[in-house]
Amino acid sequence: MLLNETAERIRTMEIRGAGRIARAAVEALAGYADTLDATDLAAFRSGMQEAAETLLATRPTAVSLPNAVHAVMAPLSAADSLPEARDAVRRRADAFVTSSLHAVERIADIGARHISDGDTVLTHCNSEAALACILEAHRQGKDLTVYATEVRPRNQGHLTIRALDDAGIRTSFIIDSAVRSIMNRITLVVVGADAITVNGAVVNKIGTAQIALAAHEARTNVVVAAETYKFAPRTVLGELIEIEERSPAEVLPEEIARTLKHVTVRNPAFDVTPAEYVDLIVTEKGAIPPELAYTIIREYLGWNIEDFQRQLVLDHRNQD
Numbered sequence: 121m122l123l124n125e126t127a128e129r130i131r132t133m134e135i136r137g138a139g140r141i142a143r144a145a146v147e148a149l150a151g152y153a154d155t156l157d158a159t160d161l162a163a164f165r166s167g168m169q170e171a172a173e174t175l176l177a178t179r180p181t182a183v184s185l186p187n188a189v190h191a192v193m194a195p196l197s198a199a200d201s202l203p204e205a206r207d208a209v210r211r212r213a214d215a216f217v218t219s220s221l222h223a224v225e226r227i228a229d230i231g232a233r234h235i236s237d238g239d240t241v242l243t244h245c246n247s248e249a250a251l252a253c254i255l256e257a258h259r260q261g262k263d264l265t266v267y268a269t270e271v272r273p274r275n276q277g278h279l280t281i282r283a284l285d286d287a288g289i290r291t292s293f294i295i296d297s298a299v300r301s302i303m304n305r306i307t308l309v310v311v312g313a314d315a316i317t318v319n320g321a322v323v324n325k326i327g328t329a330q331i332a333l334a335a336h337e338a339r340t341n342v343v344v345a346a347e348t349y350k351f352a353p354r355t356v357l358g359e360l361i362e363i364e365e366r367s368p369a370e371v372l373p374e375e376i377a378r379t380l381k382h383v384t385v386r387n388p389a390f391d392v393t394p395a396e397y398v399d400l401i402v403t404e405k406g407a408i409p410p411e412l413a414y415t416i417i418r419e420y421l422g423w424n425i426e427d428f429q430r431q432l433v434l435d436h437r438n439q440d
């Protein structure tokens with residue numbers, strides 16, 4: 121698929137879900153590298169940089185996107201020739217896709233251990249990683265009931281109930297605002313993540329934070345299923361995760377909005393759940409309490425404090 125086409129499909133959410141977005145982006149970069157008509161290495165690097173920026177501009181919140189793009193673009197600066205650079209992009213992209221799919225499988229195995237026979241699980245949105253845990257627990261023969269939310273305004277809950285139904289899992293479908301009223305029946309909340317900060321806060325689909333708050337009040341555990349590339353290295357520098365605000369037309373039809381003079385329709389797509397409302401984060405490297413998010417950033421994403429200090433110096437120089 122062409123790079124611009126992939127970017128558009130990510131922007132319109134035809135391709136969605138933090139992991140799927142990351143895999144689609146690296147595949148688009150590899151395809152672009154194969155066909156990029158560059159006469160020398162410098163032209164290739166700048167063409168690839170432009171392509172990376174087009175992809176990064178599609179959706180701002182899911183950190184899997186910049187992490188995946190970084191993984192593919194990193195070897196470009198070390199390459200000595202154009203064929204070597206082209207080859208490195210392809211190899212890195214293939215490796216990312218393989219390891220991403222493998223990570224989801226590992227998360228399913230590890231996450232399923234935290235789901236017990238007889239659990240009533242609440243999930244929100246349509247997370248590949250969270251669903252993988254639930255489906256694996258079911259596959260292992262655990263008797264589960266799942267509550268799935270609708271997920272206004274884009275209705276990702278419809279995808280979730282289809283997947284649960286296909287697997288033969290007993291499922292109740294509820295509107296987002298019904299969460300607190302059914303929380304006393306829920307024994308475990310399992311959700312995905314678009315980004316996890318260094319202090320263990322979880323950025324996920326709008327509504328996750330109030331689900332976690334209701335779970336906290338009811339003393340119900342909250343498990344987050346997230347690959348290590350959902351952890352946000354730059355939050356070590358104090359950078360905040362940008363929360364995407366999507367078109368008001370997703371929430372209220374324009375013909376109605378047009379008649380309302382004093383009403384502004386807001387459509388934040390994500391919210392932030394503080395670490396204190398999260399009990400466990402299941403990654404492909406193991407399950408950790410949110411307080412250990414920094415260890416994932418340091419050990420598995422390969423970003424250490426020296427990298428950040430160098431980055432800070434560079435940022436200051438650029439500002440001067």
Ligand SMILES: O=P(O)(O)OC[C@H]1O[C@H](OP(=O)(O)O)[C@H](O)[C@@H]1O
Nearest residue numbers: 136137138139247248249312313325
């Ligand atoms: O990577 P996986 O686990 O599939 O999804 C992680 C998260 O990405 C989705 O965002 P959107 O629907 O693209 O806005 C949801 O917020 C979901 O929880």
